[in-house]
Amino acid sequence: xxxxxxxxxxxxxxxxxxxxxxxxxxxxxxxxxxxxxxxxxxxxxxxxxxxxxxxxxxxxxxxxxxxxxxxxxxxxxxxxxxxxxxxxxxxxxxxxxxxxxxxxxxxxxxxxxxxxxxxxxxxxxxxxxxxxxxxxxxxxxxxxxxxxxxxxxxxxxxxxxxxxxxxxxxxxxxxxxxxxxxxxxxxxxxxxxxxxxxxxxxxxxxxxxxxxxxxxxxxxxxxxxxxxxxxxxxxxxxxxxxxxxxxxxxxxxxxxxxxxxxxxxxxxxxxxxxxxxxxxxxxxxxxxxxxxxxxxxxxxxxxxxxxxxxxxxxxxxxxxxxxxxxxxxxxxxxxxxxxxxxxxxxxxxxxxxxxxxxxxxxxxxxxxxxxxxxxxxxxxxxxxxxxxxxxxxxxxxxxxxxxxxxxxxxxxxxxxxxxxxxxxxxxxxxxxxxxxxxxxxxxxxxxxxxxxxxxxxxxxxxxxxxxxxxxxxxxxxxxxxxxxxxxxxxxxxxxxxxxxxxxxxxxxxxxxxxxxxxxxxxxxxxxxxxxxxxxxxxxxxxxxxxxxxxxxxxxxxxxxxxxxxxxxxxxxxxxxxxxxxxxxxxxxx
Amino acid sequence: xxxxxxxxxxxxxxxxxxxxxxxxxxxxxxxxxxxxxxxxxxxxxxxxxxxxxxxxxxxxxxxxxxxxxxxxxxxxxxxxxxxxxxxxxxxxxxxxxxxxxxxxxxxxxxxxxxxxxxxxxxxxxxxxxxxxxxxxxxxxxxxxxxxxxxxxxxxxxxxxxxxxxxxxxxxxxxxxxxxxxxxxxxxxxxxxxxxxxxxxxxxxxxxxxxxxxxxxxxxxxxxxxxxxxxxxxxxxxxxxxxxxxxxxxxxxxxxxxxxxxxxxxxxxxxxxxxxxxxxxxxxxxxxxxxxxxxxxxxxxxxxxxxxxxxx
Ligand SMILES: Cc1cc2nc3c(=O)[nH]c(=O)nc-3n(C[C@H](O)[C@H](O)[C@H](O)COP(=O)(O)OP(=O)(O)OC[C@H]3O[C@@H](n4cnc5c(N)ncnc54)[C@H](O)[C@@H]3O)c2cc1C
Numbered sequence: 001x002x003x004x005x006x007x008x009x010x011x012x013x014x015x016x017x018x019x020x021x022x023x024x025x026x027x028x029x030x031x032x033x034x035x036x037x038x039x040x041x042x043x044x045x046x047x048x049x050x051x052x053x054x055x056x057x058x059x060x061x062x063x064x065x066x067x068x069x070x071x072x073x074x075x076x077x078x079x080x081x082x083x084x085x086x087x088x089x090x091x092x093x094x095x096x097x098x099x100x101x102x103x104x105x106x107x108x109x110x111x112x113x114x115x116x117x118x119x120x121x122x123x124x125x126x127x128x129x130x131x132x133x134x135x136x137x138x139x140x141x142x143x144x145x146x147x148x149x150x151x152x153x154x155x156x157x158x159x160x161x162x163x164x165x166x167x168x169x170x171x172x173x174x175x176x177x178x179x180x181x182x183x184x185x186x187x188x189x190x191x192x193x194x195x196x197x198x199x200x201x202x203x204x205x206x207x208x209x210x211x212x213x214x215x216x217x218x219x220x221x222x223x224x225x226x227x228x229x230x231x232x233x234x235x236x237x238x239x240x241x242x243x244x245x246x247x248x249x250x251x252x253x254x255x256x257x258x259x260x261x262x263x264x265x266x267x268x269x270x271x272x273x274x275x276x277x278x279x280x281x282x283x284x285x286x287x288x289x290x291x292x293x294x295x296x297x298x299x300x301x302x303x304x305x306x307x308x309x310x311x312x313x314x315x316x317x318x319x320x321x322x323x324x325x326x327x328x329x330x331x332x333x334x335x336x337x338x339x340x341x342x343x344x345x346x347x348x349x350x351x352x353x354x355x356x357x358x359x360x361x362x363x364x365x366x367x368x369x370x371x372x373x374x375x376x377x378x379x380x381x382x383x384x385x386x387x388x389x390x391x392x393x394x395x396x397x398x399x400x401x402x403x404x405x406x407x408x409x410x411x412x413x414x415x416x417x418x419x420x421x422x423x424x425x426x427x428x429x430x431x432x433x434x435x436x437x438x439x440x441x442x443x444x445x446x447x448x449x450x451x452x453x454x455x456x457x458x459x460x461x462x463x464x465x466x467x468x469x470x471x472x473x474x475x476x477x478x479x480x481x482x483x484x485x486x487x488x489x490x491x492x493x494x495x496x497x498x499x500x501x502x503x504x505x506x507x508x509x510x511x512x513x514x515x516x517x518x519x520x521x522x523x524x525x526x527x528x529x530x531x532x533x534x535x536x537x538x539x540x541x542x543x544x545x546x547x548x549x550x551x552x553x554x555x556x557x558x559x560x561x562x563x564x565x566x567x568x569x570x571x572x573x574x575x576x577x578x579x580x581x582x583x584x585x586x587x588x589x
Numbered sequence: 590x591x592x593x594x595x596x597x598x599x600x601x602x603x604x605x606x607x608x609x610x611x612x613x614x615x616x617x618x619x620x621x622x623x624x625x626x627x628x629x630x631x632x633x634x635x636x637x638x639x640x641x642x643x644x645x646x647x648x649x650x651x652x653x654x655x656x657x658x659x660x661x662x663x664x665x666x667x668x669x670x671x672x673x674x675x676x677x678x679x680x681x682x683x684x685x686x687x688x689x690x691x692x693x694x695x696x697x698x699x700x701x702x703x704x705x706x707x708x709x710x711x712x713x714x715x716x717x718x719x720x721x722x723x724x725x726x727x728x729x730x731x732x733x734x735x736x737x738x739x740x741x742x743x744x745x746x747x748x749x750x751x752x753x754x755x756x757x758x759x760x761x762x763x764x765x766x767x768x769x770x771x772x773x774x775x776x777x778x779x780x781x782x783x784x785x786x787x788x789x790x791x792x793x794x795x796x797x798x799x800x801x802x803x804x805x806x807x808x809x810x811x812x813x814x815x816x817x818x819x820x821x822x823x824x825x826x827x828x829x830x831x832x833x834x835x836x837x838x839x840x841x842x843x844x845x846x847x848x849x850x851x852x853x854x855x856x857x858x859x860x861x862x863x864x865x866x867x868x869x870x871x872x873x874x875x876x877x878x879x880x881x882x883x884x885x886x887x888x889x890x891x892x893x894x895x896x897x898x899x900x
């Protein structure tokens with residue numbers, strides 16, 4: 001019997017695993033997707049090779065790329081962007097690590113308290129701050145360096161009268177460089193495009209290559225835990241695997257990839273349901289295994305955690321398992337410039353605005369094909385042809401909609417003369433947006449999930465927030481000097497995923513209590529984005545998931561293993577600490 | 590073999606099946622190139638269905654990223670620069686749809702069955718049969734058999750074929766004479782640019798006739814999924830038609846993880862001029878905004894001090 005089994009090695013799972021390993025627990029971490037151990041050789045940075053959702057090295061599917069991806073039903077125009085594998089969807093991510101808006105937590109007393117989702121986190125912001133600081137020191141999170149696209153974004157933000165935020169917390173509408181989990185450039189990094197001069201240790205941190213989306217391998221020759229982007233495969237996973245080397249009394253985690261968990265095992269004890277282990281299978285051989293543990297932690301993400309819950313037949317007395325899916329109801333506004341913007345270079349996004357009660361904006365740089373995708377993705381039809389009953393007008397040019405083929409080529413004629421702004425709406429937790437079991441035939445793992453977004457019938461607050469932020473985006477781009485501003489009206493691009501197994505203080509519409517333990521199943525915790533109580537007011541979700549996961553690990557140790565809390569009591573070890581680096585190098589990780 | 594009824598014949602025409610068959614019958618080399626075995630079904634029907642799917646998907650890719658190929662010319666929107674067809678975006682979309690998109694076969698087959706039964710029963714006047722109307726009964730029978738065989742047997746129905754049948758059906762709603770257009774294998778690919786947009790609009794808005802047609806054959810619990818699936822496909826075809834036209838696949842060798850020359854999409858976007866390999870870095874670092882390279886918790890949020898401290 002293990003002490004703890006953690007399901008899923010994405011944004012949240014490895015955090016729990018690493019914290020528990022540092023406290024000497026016997027942890028098994030099971031990951032359904034591949035474990036890339038030599039990304040410098042296994043990844044190519046080419047867009048199709050990396051990102052094709054059906055065959056790419058980043059996809060939601062098994063490690064054997066000739067086998068089909070795992071199909072998820074989305075019965076609306078939308079796109080669900082998940083990645084399986086060690087690192088999970090953080091392999092794609094841009095490392096942006098803003099803290100949540102204080103207004104989404106219980107106890108918030110600000111004058112704008114009424115502007116936020118009424119479904120709050122069941123703890124105060126102040127209580128979470130030490131956990132934020134712990135994770136920020138561990139990843140580590142730093143202030144983003146600036147390239148041309150950021151400089152332009154800041155000019156635009158100043159141009160629409162926003163002040164700059166110089167802290168880690170959001171207290172007013174403002175702009176700032178991202179706080180991100182990208183190591184700051186050092187040595188030759190950021191100063192040359194000559195590959196031979198960009199090898200570690202001559203270069204350290206971010207080299208501005210522009211391929212966050214395709215997986216971070218820079219600087220080449222750096223040990224895995226010193227790669228610039230702190231996706232968990234480069235940060236928490238190496239720490240979890242070397243816990244004995246950097247934590248007194250630590251015990252390395254056992255990590256198994258290609259291991260799909262099909263079922264949570266549980267038993268009745270008196271009137272309670274108690275988790276006791278998992279059944280999983282090897283995706284290469286099909287061989288099934290069971291493994292028991294004193295505590296089980298689900299961290300498969302917002303779509304897979306509800307699915308596994310439902311497929312295991314676990315209780316759902318209030319009907320909230322899978323409900324309340326939030327996705328920041330993104331939109332996309334593109335500025336076309338006469339001047340160079342550097343859009344395809346540097347960190348995917350290093351600048352942002354925050355609007356308490358509304359959401360936020362961030363700049364996003366993309367390589368060509370993703371840029372084309374972003375311009376063909378719309379709920380408003382095709383500009384000048386049809387609008388699906390939408391086609392909004394506003395501070396952008398013309399109506400919302402896809403850029404039609406003949407114009408698309410003109411707009412895309414120089415990818416480095418574009419500046420994209422992602423509109424991040426603070427969207428409400430709504431019961432209608434949810435994960436259910438699909439009626440389509442299942443896969444080897446059982447019934448597949450169906451992700452439903454009623455995006456045309458979202459709450460008035462959500463829709464108004466989106467319009468507010470889209471307007472700010474268009475005005476920012478004009479202030480930055482854009483010659484033309486295009487708004488797409490994206491369908492749901494489901495990648496800032498939150499709150500499908502939400503924690504809350506009201507047992508009528510939450511699945512988890514304030515410690516992230518399931519209300520209806522003892523010894524079962526959730527540590528992915530699914531545990532988040534709401535959409536955080538707009539900030540990117542992973543840092544908050546990781547801060548909560550740290551707190552959840554503490555609660556597990558306190559409640560089931562008789563230990564004491566450590567956050568605030570000891571100094572965290574950074575994932576780029578020398579002891580960790582030494583162990584990563586020695587063990588060929 | 591029973592004769593093919595009037596409605597059924599309309600179905601074959603409207604989905605492009607008969608046009609494609611006629612093309613193959615008139616150009617036996619297409620059939621031979623496909624490496625066929627069974628003399629009747631394989632020589633005409635199999636290659637015809639392949640042609641139908643290929644031409645229709647190519648018509649879609651040319652719509653998303655026009656170039657100077659025959660599909661772009663057929664839609665009367667061309668561009669002197671290379672387009673999606675030059676980048677082999679149509680081939681890639683076909684492969685993705687048929688080989689990898691893991692929509693379960695049973696689902697696709699149910700949809701195809703419902704579609705082919707129902708569309709042939711929708712009495713829409715089609716007085717423009719022209720030469721197709723006079724095509725031999727034997728050819729119509731072959732195509733009918735081939736399609737029915739797909740939907741009855743356990744063989745997988747290629748998703749590209751189902752999508753092509755649907756797009757062509759919608760094309761003939763937009764413009765009946767498209768059955769005799771410039772691309773005989775595909776009414777959709779024969780439409781001009783504006784009419785293609787109208788056909789796609791019908792797809793995205795889950796055209797009621799079409800949903801009814803599909804619903805007919807779907808197994809019970811799936812019924813509600815159909816309009817959703819159409820909306821998804823209506824969007825996805827356009828997004829991926831554009832996306833796949835800009836990727837490196839057409840010139841990429843997975844074995845060496847390298848390209849044989851610059852991808853069309855890179856030239857179209859002036860991406861990394863001169864390079865054929867992704868960069869390891871750029872001299873793009875300007876510095877830190879206002880020279881600030883670190884921040885800390887705002888003491889005000891911890892309630893310890895006033896909201897903004899004076900530095
Ligand atoms: C392009 C892109 C950019 C992004 N940028 C940012 C950003 O800058 N900042 C930010 O905060 N967020 C960003 N995100 C979102 C971020 O990736 C997610 O917030 C984060 O990865 C979520 O972590 P998670 O643990 O909930 O799920 P995931 O990271 O998706 O991990 C879940 C893991 O569990 C595995 N799994 C699921 N089910 C099972 C099972 N039954 N058995 C075994 N394993 C299982 C999956 O294979 C997967 O590896 C971005 C996302 C994308 C796609």
